[in-house]
Amino acid sequence: MIKIYTRDDCPQCYMTKKWLDNHQLEYTEINISRDKKYIDYLKAKGAQQTPYVVTDRENWSGFRPNKLIMLIR
Numbered sequence: 001m002i003k004i005y006t007r008d009d010c011p012q013c014y015m016t017k018k019w020l021d022n023h024q025l026e027y028t029e030i031n032i033s034r035d036k037k038y039i040d041y042l043k044a045k046g047a048q049q050t051p052y053v054v055t056d057r058e059n060w061s062g063f064r065p066n067k068l069i070m071l072i073r
Contacts (some may be wrong), residue, residue: 002027005052012063013051019068
């Protein structure tokens with residue numbers, strides 16, 4: 001399962017979603033610009049930027065193709 005915390009006007013969020021779509025990987029998106037209750041959750045996790053990607057293996061912030069590629073292996 002892949003979950004992505006995003007915000008409006010976030011180029012890295014757009015690039016991450018596009019990468020996942022291009023590789024036909026399913027994900028759940030939570031937009032913190034529209035649902036602000038998740039902002040405290042992300043702060044508690046130490047996230048300093050969006051997107052914040054949560055997977056079964058690990059979590060990270062930002063557009064990270066080197067991490068994303070691991071999701072298809």
